[in-house]
Amino acid sequence: MDEPIRVLVTGAAGQIGYALVPLIARGHLLGANQPVILHMLDIPPCADSLKGVEMELLDGAFPLLRGIVATTDVVEAATGVKVAVMVGGFPRKAGMERREVMGKNVTIYKEQAAALDKYADKSVKQRGAEIIKARKFSSALSAASAACNHVYNWLNGTPEGTWVSMGVYSDGSYGVPAGLIYSFPVTCKSGEWEIVQGLSIDDFSRGKMDATAAELLDEKNLADSIIKGT
Ligand SMILES: NC(=O)c1ccc[n+]([C@@H]2O[C@H](COP(=O)([O-])OP(=O)(O)OC[C@H]3O[C@@H](n4cnc5c(N)ncnc54)[C@H](O)[C@@H]3O)[C@@H](O)[C@H]2O)c1
Structure with missing residues (x-):
């Protein structure tokens, strides 16, 4: 061991x-x-x-x-x-x-x-x-279980040919503002994650994704202003 x-x-x-x-x-x-x-x-x-x-x-x-x-x-x-x-x-x-x-x-x-x-x-x-x-x-149980799965996939890698949803730094993929922590489809290998590219997004999902991005951006700006003491 x-x-x-x-x-x-x-x-x-x-x-x-x-x-x-x-x-x-x-x-x-x-x-x-x-x-x-x-x-x-x-x-x-x-x-x-x-x-x-x-x-x-x-x-x-x-x-x-x-x-x-x-x-x-x-x-x-x-x-x-x-x-x-x-x-x-x-x-x-x-x-x-x-x-x-x-x-x-x-x-x-x-x-x-x-x-x-x-x-x-x-x-x-x-x-x-x-x-x-x-x-x-x-519920706390599902949150705890999801946190476990999340780190497990991250460190041990996702099985070949599959991906998982993970909250990671946005690099601007799928029109999500860069720098936001946002849920993307990712593959993991050797403790590194990579955003899956090229998936198609319909109008319904686009609307939900943009609304989520706007909400998260708002929270990020609030947290930034607290850290900077403004
Ligand atoms: N339980 C849920 O389903 C759920 C859902 C959404 C968000 N959350 C959030 O996730 C977090 C944890 O949820 P929970 O249900 O376990 O809350 P909880 O209140 O039962 O537990 C939070 C724990 O954090 C401890 N804590 C507070 N300040 C700390 C510090 N400075 N250092 C170390 N520990 C500290 C508290 O003493 C408490 O034991 C909370 O911020 C909660 O708002 C929980």
């Missing part, structure tokens, strides 16, 4: 995190032969529930799970990780403005991205929770 890979899940005491960590421990993220050391990060008020998640994982005796780092310290969480699944964040509550909730989450991701940049394994693959949000899953 291979050397264990350190995988970080942020917000591991939350709904998606709780559903996600056993999937990772079972090999659904990195494959059935890849041992993992799970790093789980949450905030101090959730330290007790995080401990509970750790205890459940230990009771589960997953053969691929070679260690657990359950912590509220972002540096400890980021140190040595190769894959980061960032689902920790602040949910939008009744009466909250979009700008307010995005402000909180942008600050969280900025801090965690900086820690990953400094302390993670240099080949770290990060994928923001924004992807999960953008795809509007109706």
Whole structure:
């Protein structure tokens, strides 16, 4: 068997995190032969529930799970990780403005991205929770399962002749503004993704795609303005 890979899940005491960590421990993220050391990060008020998640994982005796780092310290969480699944964040509550909730989450991701940049394994693959949000899953279980499939395909490759939908940087393909994170048909090989070109798009899909692009552009501009403090 291979050397264990350190995988970080942020917000591991939350709904998606709780559903996600056993999937990772079972090999659904990195494959059935890849041992993992799970790093789980949450905030101090959730330290007790995080401990509970750790205890459940230990009771589960997953053969691929070679260690657990359950912590509220972002540096400890980021140190040595190769894959980061960032689902920790602040949910939008009744009466909250979009700008307010995005402000909180942008600050969280900025801090965690900086820690990953400094302390993670240099080949770290990060994928923001924004992807999960953008795809509007109706339940934490399906969100956790989709996040697993996503990273699995990304790192292990898509089977020859098939493709998957993945939220990736737009290079302007299919008329989607460059720089947006947008769901495209992609093939993956050796940890790299490539947008499938040349698919035909009917008028109905074109309209939906343009509306989605406009919405995402709006969110991107809002996040940019929060980061720049304007
Ligand atoms: N559950 C869903 O179906 C769904 C659907 C769409 C979007 N989302 C979004 O995905 C994210 C996760 O969803 P969830 O249902 O697991 O939410 P949740 O509220 O159950 O869990 C979020 C977890 O993130 C933790 N957290 C907050 N700030 C953190 C920080 N700075 N560092 C580390 N952890 C932090 C929280 O303490 C909590 O445990 C949320 O932002 C949510 O709005 C969820």
